[in-house]
Amino acid sequence: MASSNGRKASEIFQGQVHLYKYFFAHTIDAMSLKWIVELGIPDVIHNHGQPITLPKLVSILQVPPTKVSGVQSLMRSLAYKGFFEIVSVHEDREEKEAYALTVTSELLVKGSDLCLAPMVEGFVDPTLSGIWSDLKKWTYEDGLTLYDVSLGSNLWEFLDKNPACNKLFNEIMASDSQMMNMALRGCNWVFEGVESIVDVGGGTGITAKVISEAFPNMKCIVLERPSVVENLPETNNLTYIGGDMFNSIPKADAVLLKLILHNWSDKDCRKILENCKESISDKGKKGKVIVIDVVINENEDEHELTELKLLMDVSMACLINGKERREEEWKKLFEEAGFQSYKISSLTGYLSLIEIYP
Incomplete structure (x- = not known):
């Protein structure tokens, strides 16, 4: 039939x-x-x-x-x-x-070293997950994100105005950072010879603490929204600065962009990368930018991995006008920001480590 x-x-x-x-x-x-x-x-x-x-x-x-x-x-x-x-x-x-x-x-056992339970609790919270019901309306609202359409403000403004959600969001980022930190412990070669590093958008410093403990002679700086880093305890080689990466980034040998660029449009990413280049400008060829982010590669990745990356791409595009990128898109972005070369290495199941050189 x-x-x-x-x-x-x-x-x-x-x-x-x-x-x-x-x-x-x-x-x-x-x-x-x-x-x-x-x-x-x-x-x-x-x-x-x-x-x-x-x-x-x-x-x-x-x-x-x-x-x-x-x-x-x-x-x-x-x-x-x-x-x-x-x-x-x-x-x-x-x-x-x-x-x-x-x-x-x-990974959902609470209190364990690698607990992702906050990810589940946060991303299925009705306030954050319910906005997807406005996807049709979002389609026709020029330039607005799902957060703008559903909650009346972008994600960062919403978090600043809602302390409870901001706390939950920071817990989500901290739990995800635990997985990334496990991967970074096997990548000490990335930080060899680096005397100072700025973790841009580094949250409460979970990753920066791992780096500062592994390299006690390295000066580590976390640049983050003032509301996030206010009153956080510092150490001899770990400090916090409240600021805006679109205005300026403190001078250092290296700049770390951990799951930052996928939050932003190509235009915004170019501005961030240009500021990164300015940050490491005094270091000549010794300076570098370290990007930890998604690289979509349907031809080489397993189906389940590509499915996750494409879902994340949808999430970034709808929620915050960001995007996940293929290698050719990353290359174009780096070149337009004035960088000369880059190297991509595998980091976790879905994240890559990209070193960019001026």
Whole structure:
């Protein structure tokens, strides 16, 4: 049987499955993650010391009997998606089904060295996630971001006016920085010979602290919005400066732009990079700018990795008028800002490290 457009019924059914998958996933996948974080299920399994059966889990969580079936549905769905592993355990002389943590859900154990739970709590917060319902309106509002359209101000203005959201945003950035810091510990060669560095937009200094501890003789400066760095404790080689990267960047051997440039348009990025070049101008060929950001490469990356990068590109474009870039786009940007050469190295699963030279 064929439809009026020539499609086979089997193709149409496949299209339906594809549509329904994303249709339901939009809400259920994200909120399921929020659910396990809010209930502390990864913490329960971690503290249990071994895979946990459903009866034991619902007992610890004090789940009413009428909701046990629903909890099981959620756990099985999350296990299928790789957030838990279903294994067999011997309990009360019987072999029973149990849930074990995977490498992904281990990242949601609170208090661990690498905890991304704040990312989940923050990005599915109704205030921040609800703005996507205004996507149609955003399409026709010239120059405005989703934040402008939905909340009446851009992200940075909104954060300055809402201390609770600002605190949550900083927690999100800090948790993400933990992963990046783990990667940077294996990249000491990047900082060899660097006597001073400015971490532009460095938040509360999570990454700068790692660098300053690894290189105690290096002078580390964090340049950030005044409201973020006000009253933060400094050390012998770590200082904070409240300022604006569009006006000027303190002089140093190197400038670090960690997930900064994808927030901005090409025009704005050129201005930031020009200020970076001015910052390292006294260092001649010894100076450099270190960019940590996404490089889209569909031809070499695995499908799941490209899918993530393209989702991030949509997020940057809609939320803050930014973008993720392919190598040829990065190259054009560097050349237009007056730099002569660059080198791209792999850093994490989705981030690259780019060294740019004047």
